[in-house]
Amino acid sequence: MARPSIDSAPDDSTPETPLLPRYRSDLAPSEGGEEKRPRRVRAARRKGPWANPKDDEDDSGEYSGLRWMNGRRKVGCGACAFSSARCILAASILTLAVVLAALACLVYFQHFWTVYRVYGDPLVPDPHEVEGMAERFPPILARNTSAVEDPVGPQAWRLQAIEDELQARFSEMGLPGMTTLPCAGISANDTSLSSRYSALRRTGPSQPRQGKTLLALNLYNSQDVLPSLSHALLTVTSFLDPSTVHVSIFENGSTDQTTLALAHLAAALTALGASHTILSDPRKTNWKAVDRITQLSVYRNVVLAPLERDQDFDDVVFVNDVFVCPSDVLELVFQRKEQQADAACATDWIANKGFAKTWNPSVRFYDSWVSRSLSGETFRRQEDFLATLRQGVNVLFDQPGEERYKARWDKGLPVPVYSCWNGLLALDARPFTSTSISPRYDHSSSLSTASHKSWSRDHPLVSDKPARFRSAVDNRGECAASECKLIAKDFWSRGFDRWLIVPSVRVTYSEPVYSNPDLLSLVARHPPSPSPSLDNEERIDWPSYTSPEEVVCWAWTPGPHVDFEWARAVWEKPYQTAA
Template sequence: SQALEVPPDLRFFLAFNFLNSSALLADFLPELKELLLRLGPDQVYVSIHENGSDDGTANLLLGLVPWLKKYRVPHSVRVNQTLDYNATLTGLRTRPESVDRIQWMSMVRNAALVPLYDGSTGLWPGVDPDKLRVVFFNDVYWKVSDFLTLLHTNDQAYDIACAMDFYTTFYDTWVTRDIQGRVPSGVYPYLRERKSQRLLKEGKPVPVRACWNGLVVMKAQPFLKAEPPVRFRHCGRARGQKAKEGEDPCYASECQLVCDDFRRHGYTQIFMNPQVKVTYEKSDYGWHRKWWQSWLDFALGMLYVPLWPMFLPTVDHPGDFEECFGSQPFFVDQPWLCIVLSAASCLGLCTGAIMVPYHYRYATGCKPLNAVKIK
């Protein structure tokens, strides 16, 4: 349909990080080839960064290079790479236990964007940076139709557009924050805010404070033109350490911090598109694409909603949760209610029987972004 055409004036920098992904690549690479043929060599650059795999991932990625050359697709495919973007981690292919995971992940993601950062793509001279999009793919199952639908999120009026990712239940609850900066649930209706629930039910893009969710399209301007330019980063310390003066108050994902930094630079239009569902297991992908599955989720989710007042706290919780998530977390606090809701989910064959019975002092994530001074 016309709505799913690729605008001819846009350019796409496709970024990929792979580690031990050989099982996934059997489905991933054919879909990528189809997408590249759809976009054409004049609209796209492919940047792949792999480090430390021991399952044949590197060889599979190298096998893609002749195809990219045949179809004249500009690319950078780097395998068995060491990271040398931080002097303390020079020469490492895999993360040692002594290195914080988010520090490592921020370096890995930046490595995938190096050709964009340093201008070595040599592409698109004179192209308006506002027409350039950065697209990040996690190790997920997806289809070309997912990319096209995500691209047209909110009639393309966005700074960041995210899919929804599932590992049985909604997966990326650590990064995602609703429009009020609160943590989502792993089960439908995912977000607490009523307008967001209505948009989800209608399959319309939902404004959020932060998201990533396995597949994301971002404007390139903050990476290229902002002062200082946006980069993937960590909050300056390892998990469990207290923040020093000037550091981010809470331990957070590099993906959430990118959303935070976009907002700080005035790029505040961030949307999660419930029409785009990607998964980390092939079987989950088939399940979440069934047309009736979302209606079943909705029906079962409505069983939860009347009970929410029973487990939403009415007083502030001290400590890490209050500092990083605010005073009204979404998670179930009473064990008996966890059992009831999980049983309802299981009996209804909803997205899964895991109701997110996390402890409410979940000491990760960042302070709700509406509580941060953002202009």
């Protein structure tokens, strides 16, 4: 008989065969219902003498189970914490590796970009005189050039009258006052410093004329500092005798009233009887297209042009756009001559900013990029990022091997150095006007035997042209340093290797910083005395010092960079040799 299909209609004679068991909750288990597990109902615990001992056994077992579960839970939490710590450590190491790799790439590409970048030619200045922009001073203020005036004597009124006229013009322009700094007086009423610097000037027609002094400045958007600078320039020029001073200023690209203010200063110098070359070029510099050091060298050489027309100069004084007193300028010229040095620098300072100012309202030494000690190191470590949290005047010369320089600095005494600029410096003019080496290394010179003594070093080089500011960006094997440091290197190469800084002479880039208590304390350690000569402690014993074997150089790097010595610093010879 054929087997019926699953889909065929059921036959009454054929019992129904279900495909799957069917359960009904209302049937007993024997009838196909679901067997229910009886729910355990725990009896109430008995207490007292009728207590059941098995209850305690059950409780003990239950406690053991709970303890085991808690133990497993603690082990699980510990394992989770350990795993999290490992993940955090791995992530930290990975992040640190990424940061270090990024820094390495930054340093490499910055170096590559600096070395192989092709710059355009520097902008050639097209300067013009600015004096014609201002009205002449009243004729009554004009100087009688046939006479030599005493700037602290009866003729001192003329300088004051010229400054009053210039101040009136500055006030009309909305510029600040000229005499807002607490400067030491050099006048008929205060002759203490006048006697100290008397040897720098000609005090009468019968006295021989002193060598000329070139006051050189490069300015840009300097209207706020020009009144104070004008007071310093006029006072120094009047004190040294206007016939022995030439003021050379070059300004370019300024967008404020610097050019007009310089025109009024030029008119004041003309009334004072001083020669001057005050030039302006209104064109702006495209700093992205040129090498910065090369362009700055071109601008600085513009103010040296008077040396090509007249070589009767003894001193060249470079002044930045800084707040400075007349006595500061005179003290540097005095120190350079009395110390038989080739360059004397001030110290320049800026105020701490941001968090450092809140933590420590002190000052910070500014020109670390150029300044080097006789050990070849910077005055303060470039990598000392916490230096701003300490007193600024106490972090200089604090590296190993500089204890002798530190001792003089702490006393406020002049310190011999390898190089400096610091916003204000007085230089020997001979390297700018001749190709000769220093007389100290020329045994045919008329210097005394004692003056010939100096440190042991290679013989200086005889150059084929006078020294000028330059860039080393295209010189293979030479660090592309600042033009201000390279001029020191060129001085050393010619034997003009006596450089010093004077702690009591400070300049600042804002007026309030000039009167900072820390700087006043630094000056008070050894202030200039009325004596026209140096005391024994102040005088530098040059032969007892040693010239550096190598000097650290931090090349100019445009854009963001990190000043790590291992990444950027280069050690090189302190001067060029014939080899």
